[in-house]
Amino acid sequence: MIKEVITIDGEESVAEACKIMGEKHIGSLIVTSQGKPVGIFTERDLLSKVVLKRLKFDDIKVKDYMSTPLTFINPEFDLKEAARIMAQLKIRRLPVIKGEKLVGILTSADITSALAKAPLDF
Numbered sequence: 001m002i003k004e005v006i007t008i009d010g011e012e013s014v015a016e017a018c019k020i021m022g023e024k025h026i027g028s029l030i031v032t033s034q035g036k037p038v039g040i041f042t043e044r045d046l047l048s049k050v051v052l053k054r055l056k057f058d059d060i061k062v063k064d065y066m067s068t069p070l071t072f073i074n075p076e077f078d079l080k081e082a083a084r085i086m087a088q089l090k091i092r093r094l095p096v097i098k099g100e101k102l103v104g105i106l107t108s109a110d111i112t113s114a115l116a117k118a119p120l121d122f
Contacts, residue, residue: 001006001025001104001105001110002097002104002105002106002107002108002110003103003104005104005105006024006026006029006030007029007030007031007032007037007061007102008020008030008031008032008041009031009032009033009062010031010033010038010039010059010061010062010063010066011034011061011062011063012061013057013058013059013060013061013062013085013104014041014046014050014055014057014058014060014062014063014065015057015058015063017029017041017046017062018046018057021043021079026069027042027043027092027093028040028041028042028043028046028093028105029062030040030070030095030096030102030105031062031063031068032102033063036100037070037072037095037097037102038063038064038066038068038070038097039063039066039068039069039070040067040068040070041062041065041066041067042067042092042093045065045066046065049065050065058081064079070095071085071091071094071095072094072095072096072097073085073094073095073096073097073106074096074097074098075096075098075103075104077096079111082094082106082111083111086106086108086111088109092107092108093105093106093107093108094107113118
């Protein structure tokens, strides 16, 4: 799990989201409203909802193009269950929330890495 999750307020522009994602070399941002996680803005959202429609990045807000509702798990979740959820929903990132606080994000790369270290279980 990645513990230092980059967030963006939903009122920010898509241009700002793109700037952050480019500078940090990341494929998504957790979108917040009043400090609480409410959605996720991903490369896929950018391509399918913004670029495809040729919208001006400076003129639109992240909250209007994020994926919502936010699917998440709590820190006690079993890794296999998290992987099942991700596969079923066809998502590559799964925020980890404890109470109302964002504590991390689990990615498909994290799961692959964990499975590579685990003994084979046939």
